Amino acid sequence: xxxxxxxxxxxxxxxxxxxxxxxxxxxxxxxxxxxxxxxxxxxxxxxxxxxxxxxxxxxxxxxxxxxxxxxxxxxxxxxxxxxxxxxxxxxxxxxxxxxxxxxxxxxxxxxxxxxxxxxxxxxxxxxxxxxxxxxxxxxxxxxxxxxxxxxxxxxxxxxxxxxx
Amino acid sequence: xxxxxxxxxxxxxxxxxxxxxxxxxxxxxxxxxxxxxxxxxxxxxxxxxxxxxxxxxxxxxxxxxxxxxxxxxxxxxxxxxxxxxxxxxxxxxxxxxxxxxxxxxxxxxxxxxxxxxxxxxxxxxxxxxxxxxxxxxxxxxxxxxxxxxxxxxxxxxxxxxxxxxxxxxxxxxxxxxxxxxxxxxxxxxxxxxxxxxxxxxxxxxxxxxxxxxxxxxxxxxxxxxxxxxxxxxxxxxxxxxxxxxxxxxxxxxxxxxxxxxxxxxxxxxxxxxxxxxxxxxxxxxxxxxxxxxxxxxxxxxxxxxxxxxxxxxxxxxxxxxxxxxxxxxxxxxxxxxxxxxxxxxxxxxxxxxxxxx
Numbered sequence: 001x002x003x004x005x006x007x008x009x010x011x012x013x014x015x016x017x018x019x020x021x022x023x024x025x026x027x028x029x030x031x032x033x034x035x036x037x038x039x040x041x042x043x044x045x046x047x048x049x050x051x052x053x054x055x056x057x058x059x060x061x062x063x064x065x066x067x068x069x070x071x072x073x074x075x076x077x078x079x080x081x082x083x084x085x086x087x088x089x090x091x092x093x094x095x096x097x098x099x100x101x102x103x104x105x106x107x108x109x110x111x112x113x114x115x116x117x118x119x120x121x122x123x124x125x126x127x128x129x130x131x132x133x134x135x136x137x138x139x140x141x142x143x144x145x146x147x148x149x150x151x152x153x154x155x156x157x158x159x160x161x162x163x164x
Numbered sequence: 165x166x167x168x169x170x171x172x173x174x175x176x177x178x179x180x181x182x183x184x185x186x187x188x189x190x191x192x193x194x195x196x197x198x199x200x201x202x203x204x205x206x207x208x209x210x211x212x213x214x215x216x217x218x219x220x221x222x223x224x225x226x227x228x229x230x231x232x233x234x235x236x237x238x239x240x241x242x243x244x245x246x247x248x249x250x251x252x253x254x255x256x257x258x259x260x261x262x263x264x265x266x267x268x269x270x271x272x273x274x275x276x277x278x279x280x281x282x283x284x285x286x287x288x289x290x291x292x293x294x295x296x297x298x299x300x301x302x303x304x305x306x307x308x309x310x311x312x313x314x315x316x317x318x319x320x321x322x323x324x325x326x327x328x329x330x331x332x333x334x335x336x337x338x339x340x341x342x343x344x345x346x347x348x349x350x351x352x353x354x355x356x357x358x359x360x361x362x363x364x365x366x367x368x369x370x371x372x373x374x375x376x377x378x379x380x381x382x383x384x385x386x387x388x389x390x391x392x393x394x395x396x397x398x399x400x401x402x403x404x405x406x407x408x409x410x411x412x413x414x415x416x417x418x419x420x421x422x423x424x425x426x427x428x429x430x431x432x433x434x435x436x437x438x439x440x441x442x443x444x445x446x447x448x449x450x451x452x453x454x455x456x457x458x459x460x461x462x463x464x465x466x467x468x469x470x471x472x473x474x475x476x477x478x479x480x481x482x483x484x485x486x487x488x489x490x491x492x493x494x495x496x497x498x499x500x501x502x503x504x505x506x507x508x509x510x511x512x513x514x515x516x517x518x519x520x521x
Contacts, residue, residue, distance in 0.1 A: 009273040016258035016276075016292050 026072030090138030166318035173223035201372035243312030420480030444507035453502025
């Protein structure tokens with residue numbers, strides 16, 4: 001390795017430092033998902049949420065957090081496969097906007113004889129931002145990890161190492 | 165690299181216990197100084213004062229001529245290696261070595277170069293992704309040294325770095341420290357209670373006892389010309405034999421033996437005619453001869469040498485001799501010795517009587 005080549009040194013550093021950038025983005029995505037989860041359900045909208053979707057949503061949130069946390073540990077060690085998983089989860093976060101928030105925003109329910117919006121505009125905007133930002137962080141984590149994996153792989157090939 | 169001057173340094177604790185008395189030393193650029201002495205003699209306290217981990221009660225500490233007596237440890241540009249390694253268990257070796265530079269917010273690429281260079285010097289390149297728990301004691305100590313090297317400090321301080329290692333590893337790591345010193349040409353202060361480390365590593369040794377400097381000199385000077393009984397007994401393994409003797413006419417009369425003096429020895433002891441002095445003889449300066457009859461107590465065969473333990477005949481003092489070759493002696497056997505190289509010490513002051521070669 002040429003010690004005067006800054007790019008080569010930057011790449012060589014990848015052999016010894018963890019991909020904390022991707023991992024930290026994963027933690028942020030989890031945090032935003034928690035914000036989403038605690039701010040979506042309201043008790044003053046009657047029985048609107050009393051259906052199978054709420055159960056599925058709770059289970060999905062648990063699976064989401066577990067999967068993203070495990071992926072964060074794997075991408076820390078430059079495991080390329082988990083980048084794809086993060087990418088899929090990120091796209092699902094965007095899809096989730098259309099499952100509960102969008103429907104709730106369009107729905108009305110009767111409470112105490114008055115018709116009210118299940119999800120008013122402010123709350124809708126907030127939860128959409130949480131999900132969209134969470135998705136963006138996951139996709140960024142995945143992209144960064146793939147880029148670093150490629151760089152590391154190229155560098156290892158250039159120095160003739162057997163294992164990445 | 166740097167020079168270090170310790171001028172009239174005292175250490176007095178809050179409870180008025182004084183650990184170091186009037187310590188004076190000039191450490192030259194690139195010199196490896198070893199502080200040696202028994203436990204509690206103040207050597208580690210002195211090193212910690214140099215590092216800035218202990219306040220200096222009196223005196224001055226100069227680094228490259230600049231007074232750093234009151235300078236905080238972090239600003240002294242010194243690196244210390246501890247007996248207990250002090251590595252971060254959750255970090256990899258690379259991260260441990262890079263840690264101090266990361267804290268200083270140095271350029272990551274510069275840190276990388278320095279860590280790789282230090283790892284290369286210490287043979288740790290293949291271990292950089294491991295955690296400290298996965299390394300042996302010797303390797304961990306090398307990591308601790310590497311952490312110091314990457315900082316490129318003016319002075320390296322070692323506080324009994326080999327004490328946690330087994331005998332074999334201690335020997336290997338000792339050689340590595342010596343090679344490291346030769347390679348870096350760095351100013352180093354090294355504390356140990358092990359005289360073998362002191363003799364093999366040091367450019368100069370500072371021998372301490374009860375907070376006082378007993379002698380400063382090269383390993384050979386301390387071995388060959390000890391300043392007093394303490395240094396003579398501390399340096400050398402097995403320790404020197406001591407006998408109370410009276411200076412006679414061309415002879416020394418001890419309990420149960422008489423030894424002849426050479427002309428030079430007679431001149432050295434001219435002022436002590438008829439007085440009692442302490443005669444010191446190293447075990448390796450004893451050979452089979454005609455002057456001192458000894459009753460053998462036991463012997464230890466070391467391969468190349470044999471240690472003979474016994475008592476001077478007719479109720480004389482204890483004596484240990486290191487004879488060349490493999491000797492088959494058993495308890496009760498008699499053997500007669502002669503002394504080659506004698507050391508003389510004043511009985512009152514315990515200081516060496518000079519010129520006694």
